[in-house]
Amino acid sequence: xxxxxxxxxxxxxxxxxxxxxxxxxxxxxxxxxxxxxxxxxxxxxxxxxxxxxxxxxxxxxxxxxxxxxxxxxxxxxxxxxxxxxxxxxxxxxxxxxxxxxxxxxxxxxxxxxxxxxxxxxxxxxxxxxxxxxxxxxxxxxxxxxxxxxxxxxxxxxxxxxxxxxxxxxxxxxxxxxxxxxxxxxxxxxxxxxxxxxxxxxxxxxxxxxxxxxxxxxxxxxxxxxxxxxxxxxxxxxxxxxxxxxxxxxxxxxxxxxxxxxxxxxxxxxxxxxxxxxxxxxxxxxxxx
Amino acid sequence: xxxxxxxxxxxxxxxxxxxxxxxxxxxxxxxxxxxxxxxxxxxxxxxxxxxxxxxxxxxxxxxxxxxxxxxxxxxxxxxxxxxxxxxxxxxxxxxxxxxxxxxxxxxxxxxxxxxxxxxxxxxxxxxxxxxxxxxxxxxxxxxxxxxxxxxxxxxxxxxxxxxx
Numbered sequence: 001x002x003x004x005x006x007x008x009x010x011x012x013x014x015x016x017x018x019x020x021x022x023x024x025x026x027x028x029x030x031x032x033x034x035x036x037x038x039x040x041x042x043x044x045x046x047x048x049x050x051x052x053x054x055x056x057x058x059x060x061x062x063x064x065x066x067x068x069x070x071x072x073x074x075x076x077x078x079x080x081x082x083x084x085x086x087x088x089x090x091x092x093x094x095x096x097x098x099x100x101x102x103x104x105x106x107x108x109x110x111x112x113x114x115x116x117x118x119x120x121x122x123x124x125x126x127x128x129x130x131x132x133x134x135x136x137x138x139x140x141x142x143x144x145x146x147x148x149x150x151x152x153x154x155x156x157x158x159x160x161x162x163x164x165x166x167x168x169x170x171x172x173x174x175x176x177x178x179x180x181x182x183x184x185x186x187x188x189x190x191x192x193x194x195x196x197x198x199x200x201x202x203x204x205x206x207x208x209x210x211x212x213x214x215x216x217x218x219x220x221x222x223x224x225x226x227x228x229x230x231x232x233x234x235x236x237x238x239x240x241x242x243x244x245x246x247x248x249x250x251x252x253x254x255x256x257x258x259x260x261x262x263x264x265x266x267x268x269x270x271x272x273x274x275x276x277x278x279x280x281x282x283x284x285x286x287x288x
Numbered sequence: 289x290x291x292x293x294x295x296x297x298x299x300x301x302x303x304x305x306x307x308x309x310x311x312x313x314x315x316x317x318x319x320x321x322x323x324x325x326x327x328x329x330x331x332x333x334x335x336x337x338x339x340x341x342x343x344x345x346x347x348x349x350x351x352x353x354x355x356x357x358x359x360x361x362x363x364x365x366x367x368x369x370x371x372x373x374x375x376x377x378x379x380x381x382x383x384x385x386x387x388x389x390x391x392x393x394x395x396x397x398x399x400x401x402x403x404x405x406x407x408x409x410x411x412x413x414x415x416x417x418x419x420x421x422x423x424x425x426x427x428x429x430x431x432x433x434x435x436x437x438x439x440x441x442x443x444x445x446x447x448x449x450x451x452x
Contacts, residue, residue: 001332005290008310008356039313039352040333052310056357080346104422106340106347106400191421 003042010054014140017055018167022142024051025164031055033076036103036111037119061169070136071173075115079108079126090176090202091133093288097184098125098200104192117153118168120160120223122258123194125186127154128224130171132200132216138170139163154223179204180212183282185275186219195219196263197271199251199279203234210234215247215276220257220268229254230276239284248277295359297322300368308355315339317355318365326366326395330424337423340396341365347403347422366395369402377440378402387436389427396423401437409444416441 009024011017021029029051032038041047055061055075063074066087082099085092102108102116102125116126117137129135135150139162148161155161162168176182186198197220203213213234218224230251237243257268292307299322306321313332318324318341330338332351339350342364369376378398381387388394397420404411404419411419420434 002316003311003313005309005311007290008293008354010356035354036334036349036352039354040335042311043313043333043351054357100418104337105404105419106337106349106422107334107352109343109346109348110352191418 001043003039004045004048006042006049007051008054009051010057012057014058014060014167014169017053017058018140018142018165020051020053021167022165024053027051029053031118031167033115034078034111035115036107037115037121055167063170066175069175071175073113073171073173075112075167075169077113079103079111079113079116080105082113083108087175089178090180090182090286091173093286094176094182094184094200094202095129098129101125101184101186101195101198107192114168114171117171118160118162120154120158121194122157122222122224123196123198123219124224125195125198125218128198128200128216128218129173131218131224132202132214132226133173133176135174136172137161137168138172139166140169141166145169154225157222176202177204177212179206181205181283181286183279183284183286185278185282187271187275197268197275199272199275201276201279201283203239203283205239208238209236210239210243211236215251215280217251217255217272217276220255220272222258227251227254227276234280239280241281244277244280244284247280248273248275251276293356295356297355297358297363298361299324299363299365306355310354310356312355313351314341314353314355314358314363315350317358318350318363321355324365324367328392328395330392330396335424336393336396337400338393338396340399340423342399342403345403345406347400364399364402366398369398376402377443378405378437381436381439382433385432385436385439387428387432393423393425393427397425397433401440405437405441405444409441409448411441413438 030049032052061074061076064077082095116124130150137148182202186195200216203210215230230247233247252269252273257265297304304322328338330336334349334352341350
């Protein structure tokens with residue numbers, strides 16, 4: 001249970017980090033930020049990086065601020081930063097709700113938002129947030145900077161659009177409308193454990209009818225995604241339990257669940273129905 | 289073996305000059321290089337919380353950090369709780385409420401509770417329960433740990449009110 005040897009390269013600027021990454025990525029070099037997924041993988045010798053480029057000392061990556069209608073989250077912003085609303089609107093409130101579901105408090109002290117997105121575990125809460133709300137991910141390398149839409153980011157289980165010499169320097173989330181409502185629900189067997197299914201829903205209610213409905217599901221398929229079959233059943237309808245149940249059933253029918261030794265597809269499908277229904281109800285009740 | 293690096297760890301107010309490989313976890317460096325064996329190592333992959341220490345006042349899993357990453361930070365371990373006047377109130381409460389049996393998880397729970405109460409002195413019961421779910425104990429059934437930490441929270445609250 002001891003990590004294999006590696007060389008440690010602490011970077012003090014983004015330029016230095018991407019230069020180190022360009023040099024060492026081809027030699028099994030990797031970026032370390034919070035390390036709360038990477039270090040256990042190294043202890044279990046599932047991950048054997050020969051070089052770690054440590055970005056924790058880069059002050060500019062701790063940036064967390066609202067600008068031009070979006071929330072910019074630097075690569076070193078920890079999960080714990082979201083436990084209290086980071087902005088006064090619906091998004092800040094939603095992120096606080098979601099953060100409470102991520103692992104345990106001492107893990108949230110170290111783990112980072114961007115690290116979760118770069119790791120792309122199917123059960124990552126932040127990945128579901130990014131996919132549902134339409135995040136923009138900023139990838140930086142010695143070759144330059146590019147922006148990737150969340151819809152193009154996830155390429156399967158723990159696989160993303162990030163090239164080996166690229167660093168996910170920032171994630172940007174659009175702020176939610178002031179009259180938007182948002183709900184989140186997650187099911188896991190033990191407090192702080194990985195989600196077996198989770199759902200994030202947002203919509204506005206205009207003259208009693210739901211508009212701009214988004215239904216996201218995570219922890220179920222190789223990557224989180226929106227479920228258009230469920231969103232269609234909400235658009236223009238009244239926010240009522242029967243409608244939520246119909247949309248939840250549609251989401252359960254639309255997913256192709258992962259299976260493992262303890263979790264059959266039929267069970268995960270049932271969890272999707274329950275989770276979507278509860279997150280829709282939570283959104284309906286989200287009237288502050 | 290990769291070259292060792294000279295670092296200084298500040299633990300409980302004292303500097304420890306040590307030489308470690310980058311792969312040395314903070315937990316192992318505390319125990320084996322600083323000689324502070326109060327921090328226990330359980331699962332070594334971030335699940336059990338036995339190795340919880342305070343990093344600049346915040347609880348972290350010391351098995352999920354490398355020692356080289358803790359330079360320039362203030363670390364606190366279970367050895368820093370008691371002082372010349374006696375046990376820390378949490379240590380006394382764990383004794384009074386029978387919050388330990390084998391004691392293996394105790395240093396981690398104490399540091400988790402110490403960091404939590406310092407940052408959130410008025411934490412409510414539900415949030416405290418949530419925070420203490422971070423660590424594993426296979427003896428006590430957790431209820432006595434909850435009672436012990438609640439007792440310290442409540443007695444400190446009373447002391448604050450008396451001081452007003």
